[in-house]
């Protein structure tokens with residue numbers, strides 16, 4: 001395939017040839033079409049690297065009524081995400097060889113490339129996990145979330161030892177349950193969609209509980225020279241703690257590059273960047289997730305850190321639950337919101353309005369996660385890399401509507417915000433998603449996804 005006249009994230013206009021091996025052959029000016037080659041005319045549109053979403057919950061095995069590898073990966077492809085990393089709080093939890101193998105067999109249905117993380121519980125089997133094509137250890141839960149996999153500080157330290165001995169990165173869900181405010185859940189919280197329910201969860205899982213746990217996790221990792229990636233940091237204070245630890249630590253980024261190889265990195269979700277307690281009152285229990293939404297002031301400060309380059313990765317924590325489950329009331333509704341399909345669209349809308357540069361967006365969703373987790377063939381539009389590509393018209397935003405998305409539970413906390421959605425998504429040169437420009441109709445390709453640790 002030849003893609004002609006595409007604008008890259010840095011503004012260069014280039015032709016891009018994809019080889020039969022699914023890798024980018026050339027990025028150059030004036031490439032002529034060979035006979036029989038499909039030519040994609042891309043003038044006026046942007047060609048970006050497919051996003052590497054290092055935090056999704058595709059729910060199989062055990063939770064296929066919420067999402068499957070098919071529905072989750074279709075949602076990813078339609079959002080321009082070409083690699084996903086699945087988390088271990090499935091059923092059975094991915095904590096030993098048999099559970100890993102069961103998930104790997106199901107992931108064969110994926111339209112996009114994937115990684116499979118291994119979890120840590122009292123019953124985990126490190127030998128069996130590290131024997132497999134593991135993406136990373138994590139998310140390791142320092143407090144209970146969906147799946148109740150919370151562990152104590154000693155087991156976390158052991159897990160860091162095991163992982164760092166094998167140069168495997170560790171992703172952590174850092175909240176300290178002893179600092180939760182139980183009183184916030186007392187009293188009349190109203191119904192599913194009330195301001196009281198939305199705010200009670202945020203008041204309960206306090207910002208302090210996150211910041212304290214992040215600081216402790218960073219200290220534990222530093223003592224061991226372990227590579228630690230802090231998942232879904234919801235507060236500017238937690239992002240600053242990671243920045244300080246990096247600058248003080250042995251993994252400091254000496255050349256000042258944006259995509260760095262530091263030992264400690266942080267991740268922020270789109271919901272903590274685009275939604276806050278104030279703006280999400282109408283979400284009620286549909287706005288319940290861990291860590292929870294914060295104040296509008298904290299949201300703005302988090303966004304400012306993204307714009308300034310202090311946020312390493314934006315990943316979704318795509319955590320689908322059915323509408324029926326989310327309606328169960330504040331205490332019984334499960335935590336989590338979907339988001340894999342709206343990651344690139346929301347950030348590209350911020351690029352369109354000038355809040356973020358396109359290169360910043362490219363870095364936080366693709367180049368940085370690829371570099372942090374050692375995916376040499378992902379994350380950039382460059383010769384030799386996998387042809388994981390997304391074609392978008394940045395001048396053409398749409399309103400986000402659940403009805404037009406492809407995740408199985410068919411709801412979104414971002415309803416009504418604007419997003420710039422892909423026209424075409426390629427995984428290693430194969431078209432996995434295409435939107436008809438005239439009708440808007442979506443079509444999907446075959447399940448070509450592979451484990452990114454296979455090669």
Ligand SMILES: NC(=O)N[C@@H](CC(=O)O)C(=O)O
Nearest residue numbers: 057145146289290319335336
């Ligand atoms: N974030 C959430 O609120 N929920 C996630 C688990 C998690 O990442 O903590 C889920 O799997 O539902």
Ligand SMILES: [Zn+2]
Nearest residue numbers: 139145173290
């Ligand atoms: Zn988590």
Ligand SMILES: [Zn+2]
Nearest residue numbers: 055087139317
């Ligand atoms: Zn998660």
